[in-house]
Structures are given as C-alpha cells and as structure tokens.
Amino acid sequence: MRRSAMILAAALTVSASAAAGARAAEPDGLTVYAGVTVIDGTGAAPRPGMAVVVRGERIEAVVPLAQAPAGGRRPDVAGLYVTPGLIDTHVHLATSPDRRAAEAYMRRMLYGGVTAVRDMAGDARALADLSRASRQGEIAAPDVYYSALMAGPDFFKDPRTQAAARGVEPGRAPWMQAITDEVDLPLAVALARGTGASAIKIYADLPGPLTARIVAEAHRQGFRVWAHGMVFPATPAEEVAAGVDVLSHVCMLGYEASDVKPAAYHRRAPVEADRFKDGGNPKVDALFAEMARRGTILDATDHVYVELDQARAADPKAPPPYCTASLAEALTARAYKAGVRITAGTDGFAPVESAYPALHDEMELLQNKAGMAPLDVIAAATRNGAAAAGQADMGEIAPGKLADLVFVSRDPSRDVAAMRSVMLTVKRGTDYPRKDYRPIAADEVRGFQ
Numbered sequence: 001m002r003r004s005a006m007i008l009a010a011a012l013t014v015s016a017s018a019a020a021g022a023r024a025a026e027p028d029g030l031t032v033y034a035g036v037t038v039i040d041g042t043g044a045a046p047r048p049g050m051a052v053v054v055r056g057e058r059i060e061a062v063v064p065l066a067q068a069p070a071g072g073r074r075p076d077v078a079g080l081y082v083t084p085g086l087i088d089t090h091v092h093l094a095t096s097p098d099r100r101a102a103e104a105y106m107r108r109m110l111y112g113g114v115t116a117v118r119d120m121a122g123d124a125r126a127l128a129d130l131s132r133a134s135r136q137g138e139i140a141a142p143d144v145y146y147s148a149l150m151a152g153p154d155f156f157k158d159p160r161t162q163a164a165a166r167g168v169e170p171g172r173a174p175w176m177q178a179i180t181d182e183v184d185l186p187l188a189v190a191l192a193r194g195t196g197a198s199a200i201k202i203y204a205d206l207p208g209p210l211t212a213r214i215v216a217e218a219h220r221q222g223f224r225v226w227a228h229g230m231v232f233p234a235t236p237a238e239e240v241a242a243g244v245d246v247l248s249h250v251c252m253l254g255y256e257a258s259d260v261k262p263a264a265y266h267r268r269a270p271v272e273a274d275r276f277k278d279g280g281n282p283k284v285d286a287l288f289a290e291m292a293r294r295g296t297i298l299d300a301t302d303h304v305y306v307e308l309d310q311a312r313a314a315d316p317k318a319p320p321p322y323c324t325a326s327l328a329e330a331l332t333a334r335a336y337k338a339g340v341r342i343t344a345g346t347d348g349f350a351p352v353e354s355a356y357p358a359l360h361d362e363m364e365l366l367q368n369k370a371g372m373a374p375l376d377v378i379a380a381a382t383r384n385g386a387a388a389a390g391q392a393d394m395g396e397i398a399p400g401k402l403a404d405l406v407f408v409s410r411d412p413s414r415d416v417a418a419m420r421s422v423m424l425t426v427k428r429g430t431d432y433p434r435k436d437y438r439p440i441a442a443d444e445v446r447g448f449q
C-alpha cells in the first residue's frame, strides 16, 4: 500500500472511533487512572489507594497513588474499583451472520465491561470481519477470538452449520470441517488456522481415538483445542486424556456418570440426574480431579441451563432438556471445590431490553448458585477467560498486560453483582464511558438467530 493510502486509512480509523463515542489511545500517550481500588484478576485481595499507569494500549505500572507519575491524561475515576476487562468464553456472534445485530450485542457487551469474547463456532468469514473491525476501533466491541469447527460428517445435517457456511458445502468449509479417519489431519488443521481462528472447536459426532489425533495434530501446529464436554461418542474422560485445552458446558461432563453414553449429538438422552448426590458422582469426581491436575479449563455456561429451564417452562409439551440448571450449578460447585479452573461463558444473550450483557448473569450464577467466592468469580471472568482464549497478555491488572479495565462504583469483591455499577470500560487503552452507552434498539436485532 502506498504511504498516502496508509495515512488515509489511519485517518478513517480515528474518525470511526470518534463516532463510537470513544477516545482512542494515543500510541505512546500516558494515562493515569488514579485513586482506585485494584482487584487484579488473580484472586488476590483488593488494593485501595492505587494508580494504574497506562502507556498506549498497555499497563505500564500499578503503584500506590503517591508514586503515580505527574501529567498525562487523568480520567476522573477516584474512589472507584477496577478489575481487568471481563471475558465471555462462550458466545455465538455469527451462526447466521447479521452484522447489524452482532454490533448491537457487542456494543452492549463493551459498555457493560466485556473487553473480549471467545466465539465458539460460526461463519469465520463474518467473525474475521467483526474481529478486524473491533481491533481497528471501527466499532465499539470486545476483541473477538473465534474457533474453526470440526465434527463428524453426520453433524453437518444440522441447519446451523448450513447457515454458518452459506455458499460452501457444509463440512467442506475450512471453518466447518467434517472429519473422518480418511481426512489428511495436518492439512485440515492448517486450513482451520488459515481462517484466522484461535483454536479448533471439536463439536460433535467424533470417536475418542480420532478426537485424540485431532488434538495431537493441533498442538503440534501450536494451535489450541476447545471442545464440547462430550463429543458423542468421545467421552469427557477421553477428551481430558487427549489433552483438550478447554471443555464447554458442565452438564455434558455429567454423561461420564452414565453406564451407556449417547453415541450421537442429535440422539442424546438426558443426563441421568439420579446418579448425582449434591452434584457428586465418583466417576465425575475423578474426572474433575484429573482436570484440576492437568489444568484443563471448564467453561461451565451455567447461564444456558437457566435458559433451557425457561424454554421448558414456557412450553411444557417440549421434550425435557438434557439437563437442568440445578444440576448444572451443583456440578459447577463440585468442579470448583475440586480445584478445576472455571471460566465465565454464557452461550446466550440477555433479553434485548436488558441494559447489561448476559455475562453478569453468569457471574452471579457462579457466585450465588455454584458457591464461588466473589474474587474467584472475577478471576474466572478475567484471568481464566484469558487462559481459555489463549491470550497471555490480558486478564490481569499487571505491568505489560493490555489496558483492558472495568471501573465500577460498588465493591465487587463482596458481591459480583456490583459489576453492574460499571462507570467506564477501557479496552486497549481506549475509554468507553458508560454514559455514552446507547441501548439496543429492537429493530437492530430483529431476525437475529
């Protein structure tokens, strides 16, 4: 690109940011967020009377107020609490791509404190575009880290895969690949990487040995593997043994308790709830112990089981959901006590009229229903979320990390519901004050699937 064109592109980016109501970070500009209580995302006790010193898009220092440098930009945040930016580890922004709706939901996420999301399968063409627009500051949105899906051939009859691969035969798109023993796995993984994804999502209908080969090849190419808690027929224990990095949907781990496990995603019986006492079952407890030992991350998605319960209540003639919210919460509590690293993922959106993204609901479920300590819930939604996304430079308030920050007026270390008192979100050094938030209009998301 010629230099004049590059300058023009830079100018366009700045004006687009301004349109979003944000103040773009100067590349080397100094910003001092002074007089705050730091909750750093590691689970450590809150530190009052601090200053977070930001240079460009990164944190330069976290120091007592008296040691803060003079000058620079000094937003009015004195007296507030600050946590790392929140990370939702389970969203679907482009199952059936709708750019306008995705932007509306992402705007609510960002102004609600969410600075990054992990998208768990959709149309990678649309996700790449959302990711780029967000990074450029063209839209007010969290950073997007997304996956390329792999599943057995039977899965691609699912209409969602057709919606996410329009124009390409489902199962043959690089971001929606059907895998069999005959597939050239090094090539399949390389194709997945070429979509710009951060990981493979192992979705459904793959046997254990083939799952293990996919994980081994992905890791050989330095690529992460995110998976459903059960792959049908691959079991949770087989996935953990294969070295999957993150497992989603806590209830799917409950299938480990069943003697006869469902063989296919679309033909699954409910998890056998009577095999659990207070969420406990010897086989599942052994699984949690192994996950804790290996560092396998659990993306519990308790929020989605509340949605399933609500759907069932609204339509009692519908088939029973495969799991209830109460069992999901009991299993999450059990995993927490076993020392499993848990993240905060929603797998669903809050109602259009809600002023806050669903991640707040998930955090409150983890605290109020799964019994997690507030500081551990904050770590789940920040540091652990960054680990799940494979992003070492986010998720903590520490020198060298990205300046992804949420300022709130009430103390979230006592009750994570205080995260709803968000006053300011900072993403990569750019401020998004809550007062600039424009609620979602119904017509923005009409028809979104």
Ligand SMILES: [Zn+2]
Pocket (backbone or CB within 6 Å): 090, 091, 092, 120, 347
């Ligand atoms: Zn999902």
